[in-house]
Amino acid sequence: MTETPAHTALWPAPHASGAVTATVHVPGSKSVTNRALVLAALAAEPGWLRRPLRSRDTLLMAGALRAMGVGIEEGVGPDGSGEAWRVIPSGLQGPATVDVGNAGTVMRFLPPVAALADGPIRFDGDPRSYERPLTGVIDALRVLGARIDDSTHGSPGALPLTVHGGGALEGGRVEIDASSSSQFVSALLLSGPRFNQGVEVRHVGGPLPSMPHIRMTVDMLRAIGAQVDTPESGGEPNVWRVTPGALLGRDLTVEPDLSNAQPFLAAALVTGGTVTIPDWPAHTTQPGDALRGIFTEMGGSCELTEQGLVFTGSGSVHGIDVDLSEVGELTPGIAAVAALADSPSTLRGVAHLRLHETDRLAALTKEINELGGDVTETADGLHIRPRRLHGGIFHTYDDHRMATAGAIIGLAVEGVEIENVATTAKTLPDFPDLWTGMLGN
Ligand SMILES: O=C(O)C1=C[C@@H](OP(=O)(O)O)[C@@H](O)[C@H](O)C1
Numbered sequence: 005m006t007e008t009p010a011h012t013a014l015w016p017a018p019h020a021s022g023a024v025t026a027t028v029h030v031p032g033s034k035s036v037t038n039r040a041l042v043l044a045a046l047a048a049e050p051g052w053l054r055r056p057l058r059s060r061d062t063l064l065m066a067g068a069l070r071a072m073g074v075g076i077e078e079g080v081g082p083d084g085s086g087e088a089w090r091v092i093p094s095g096l097q098g099p100a101t102v103d104v105g106n107a108g109t110v111m112r113f114l115p116p117v118a119a120l121a122d123g124p125i126r127f128d129g130d131p132r133s134y135e136r137p138l139t140g141v142i143d144a145l146r147v148l149g150a151r152i153d154d155s156t157h158g159s160p161g162a163l164p165l166t167v168h169g170g171g172a173l174e175g176g177r178v179e180i181d182a183s184s185s186s187q188f189v190s191a192l193l194l195s196g197p198r199f200n201q202g203v204e205v206r207h208v209g210g211p212l213p214s215m216p217h218i219r220m221t222v223d224m225l226r227a228i229g230a231q232v233d234t235p236e237s238g239g240e241p242n243v244w245r246v247t248p249g250a251l252l253g254r255d256l257t258v259e260p261d262l263s264n265a266q267p268f269l270a271a272a273l274v275t276g277g278t279v280t281i282p283d284w285p286a287h288t289t290q291p292g293d294a295l296r297g298i299f300t301e302m303g304g305s306c307e308l309t310e311q312g313l314v315f316t317g318s319g320s321v322h323g324i325d326v327d328l329s330e331v332g333e334l335t336p337g338i339a340a341v342a343a344l345a346d347s348p349s350t351l352r353g354v355a356h357l358r359l360h361e362t363d364r365l366a367a368l369t370k371e372i373n374e375l376g377g378d379v380t381e382t383a384d385g386l387h388i389r390p391r392r393l394h395g396g397i398f399h400t401y402d403d404h405r406m407a408t409a410g411a412i413i414g415l416a417v418e419g420v421e422i423e424n425v426a427t428t429a430k431t432l433p434d435f436p437d438l439w440t441g442m443l444g445n
């Protein structure tokens with residue numbers, strides 16, 4: 005959050021007149037789709053990606069890979085079912101321009117890919133992308149042998165910049181401070197199998213956020229044939245090693261985005277209703293799976309059935325004291341529910357959210373308080389003391405999760421208007437329709 009944005013279109017957030025009962029099919033995971041695209045692009049043979057998420061962040065990723073020469077074609081999948089992308093790797097080529105938008109996955113995962121390309125790859129994006137941390141990836145790539153020009157505008161190690169790909173990268177050992185974003189580690193590991201010496205990434209610095217996302221990177225690398233040593237597999241703490249080697253062409257079906265399931269589960273919790281999310285995976289590295297525990301502690305109950313995850317609210321919503329460092333992207337939705345609870349909440353471990361799509365701690369504090377709430381920022385999170393809220397404009401600061409947080413509050417508070425609900429297109433373009441569909445409108 006930098007300043008109060010001008011009002012763009014206002015969307016009257018629907019108010020729930022009673023308990024919500026619905027089944028909501030949530031589109032595919034952003035984090036899985038964008039990792040799968042990168043890995044398939046680096047593979048030695050074509051692969052399939054079924055039920056990919058089609059949203060701003062994933063279309064930017066696909067567009068960037070296409071610009072570097074990768075084939076990404078529309079298809080129906082090898083068994084004839086479902087929409088799919090066929091990814092056909094090729095020699096990565098510059099010159100090319102990559103628009104990262106405000107996608108952390110694109111701005112962090114692609115510079116290492118660009119270092120493998122032959123020719124210059126220029127990176128640019130939304131103004132906010134210039135402010136988001138990137139230097140950990142850029143400094144590491146230089147140590148690993150890449151030539152990068154970040155001198156044209158802005159600050160060193162920040163966008164916009166040009167990676168002068170040399171067709172190969174030496175790789176080897178590197179130390180980084182990834183306390184501002186786990187995506188620095190994921191970025192180096194994802195391309196690591198293609199570096200001449202592979203890569204050894206050692207995190208030095210404060211606590212590393214979003215560990216499930218690093219596990220997702222490791223699991224997906226292993227599934228496509230890479231050898232990865234991790235702290236969990238008997239290695240040193242904070243050290244990951246990827247052995248050089250060819251990646252296989254695979255057929256992967258993308259799981260629903262469990263973080264984007266959050267507002268719908270919250271709807272059941274806040275209204276005392278029941279929401280079913282089909283295809284909820286029994287085992288997953290997605291951080292959104294933690295919602296089963298968190299929203300249960302806040303007053304709901306859930307069951308994993310053949311129909312999917314069935315989540316039921318009890319009619320009461322309780323506050324929570326929780327460390328969200330592993331699952332930071334869930335913070336806006338949890339804060340929204342906490343603002344409607346019957347007791348105070350403390351959300352901890354998420355200082356790095358100040359450098360997400362917007363400063364999420366400042367934005368949540370300001371917007372909930374402008375509806376009559378009582379939220380204060382702490383060094384690493386939020387204190388939320390529920391108060392009776394009233395209607396008003398909920399600004400979103402180009403942050404998809406601010407928009408969905410405002411919609412949750414709107415279910416319980418009449419007269420909430422979301423400014424720029426279209427920003428949900430970053431990861432969930434269907435949000436307004438899914439939301440009104442859930443409410444039976
Ligand atoms: O690797 C990923 O797919 C992500 C990692 C996390 O980033 P940070 O570690 O920067 O919070 C998360 O917040 C983001 O939404 C997606």
Ligand SMILES: C=C(OP(=O)(O)O)C(=O)O
Nearest residue numbers: 106107108109333360361
């Ligand atoms: C932090 C997020 O996104 P990004 O991938 O841009 O970091 C998010 O989706 O909550």
